[in-house]
Amino acid sequence: MPALPSLISMMSQLIASPSISCSQAHWDQSNKGVIQLLESWLSSQGFQCEIMPLPHQPDKFNLIATLGSGDGGLVLAGHTDTVPYDEGRWQSDPFSLEERDQKLYGLGSCDMKGFFAIVLDTVQAMQLSNLKQPLIILATADEESSMSGARALVERGSLKARYALIGEPTSLTPIYAHKGIMMERIQITGQAGHSSNPSLGNNALDAMHEVMSELMIFRQQLKKDYRDASFVIDYPTMNFGCLHGGDNPNRICGRCELEFDLRALPGMSNQALMAEIAQLLPRIEEKTGTKIQLNSLFPDVPSFYTPIESDIIKACEALTKRQASTVAFATEGSFLNQMGMETLILGPGSIDQAHQPNEFMALDQIQPMQQVIRGLIERFCLQPNKQENEEQRA
Incomplete structure (x- = not known):
């Protein structure tokens, strides 16, 4: 089996292949180059690779790379896209990996192209010819914008495994829950006119004042009615x-x-x-004589939760010696859970560096992450699953 490039070389090549996803068309790019690199490396290591074009987006792709077979197994997942970058605010080229002060700088270094390089470097050093359950490497498109890659997988419903790890930057802390997110727009149409005579028009800003007042009351009610002490911000936010x-x-x-x-x-x-927000609007619309529309800017992302007793969470707590926690940012975790996988979020690097100029991954994050990956593959792919053990004992 041919040797892969070094970890640093793979990370450099991935970062050098731009794959920005953005709601603004002038920024949005294909992720094809990143997918082709990953497919070539994984194929060389014996993985069966499927490149999946996204519906209605012919220049966007998911990659599903599978080694072994069975009804259990482990998915190591990540997204191939990055956010846009602030031109002129980087100390180095965002698309050229640069090492300074024990840190690897580059767009996507921690969020999250670096994760794929770490996974590949770890896998090639393991003896995986006798897998009891499959190992699947999943690379998705458009996580940073619409999450359309993960949504397409749910719609197709063909990705099956028992456990999944998403390598988002969590500073190597296992994450079992995060909040959902909705992004909405309320549009109010009134009637323009000369300001010297209010009767000549119908002020949309006046109506918006009433809408915002109702939303602020609603926001306070949510804060009063819903609490979860496992989150730093322990209530829903608007x-x-x-x-x-x-x-x-x-x-x-x-x-x-x-x-x-x-x-x-x-x-x-x-x-x-x-639905509750929508019910607030007709009364204001009637009272103000305006037209009020409520629309989503993006499809919503459901909240994510995997029970703390899950085998993969317990395994990662043991491997990292850290208690599982929660985060405020959203991931593809809820979509993998929808496909029947017990999922957690755990990866190298800090979310504090993500989406920032001079994004980096600290070198001291790499080896501990490799230990986690090895431990999970040994536990969920190289050992018989619990059901097999129970059948053998019977």
């Missing part, structure tokens, strides 16, 4: 992110829009929250 309306002080505002996010705790339904 953030008014941007407000646009009108065009001049001497014109009645004819149109106004508000964009906000809502992050729900595990166990809460995004759809139920949307």
Whole structure:
């Protein structure tokens, strides 16, 4: 079996292949180059690779690479895209891996192309010719924007394993839960007119004031009714992110829009929250004589939760010697759970470096992550699963 490039070389090549995903078309790029690199390396190590184009996005791809077979097994998952970068604020080329001060700098170094290099370097050094259960490497598209890669996998329903680890940067702390996220827009259409005579128009900003007041009451009610002490921010949050309306002080505002996010705790339904918000609007619409529309900016991401007693969480707590915790940011974890896998989030690097100029992965994160990967493969792929053991004892 041919040897792979060094870990640093693989990481360099992945970072050198731009794969930005973004809601703004001028930033958005294909991830094909990254997928082709991963496919070539994994195929050389005996993995059966499937490149999966996303529906309605011919330049975006998932990769499913499988070694071994069985009804259990382990998925090591990550996304191949990055966020945009701040031009002029990097100390080095974002697409050229550079080592400084025991850190590896580059766009995607910790979020999360570096994870794939670590996985490949670990796997090639292991003896995997006698797998009892499959090892699957999953690389997805568009996690940083729409999560359409993970959504496509759920819709197709063909990815099957018992356990999954997503290597998002968690500073090697096992994560068993995170909040969901919704991003919404409320648009109000009134009637423009000369500001000297209010009767000539219908001010959309006045109506928006009423909408925001109702949403703030709703936000306080959520905080009162829902708490989860396992989170640092232990209640659902709603953030008014941007407000646009009108065009001049001497014109009645004819149109106004508000964009906000809502992050729900595990166990809460995004759809139920949307329905509650929608019920607030018709009364204001009737009272103000405006037209009010509520729309999603992106499909929602459900909250993520895997029971703390799960085998993979217990295994990762033992391997890292760290207690499983929660995070505020969203991942593809809920989608993998929907496919029947007990999933946790654990990876090298810190989320504090992600989405920032001069993103880096500290070198001292690599070896501990490799130990976790080896331990999980040995536990869930090289040993018979529990059901087989019980059948043998019977």
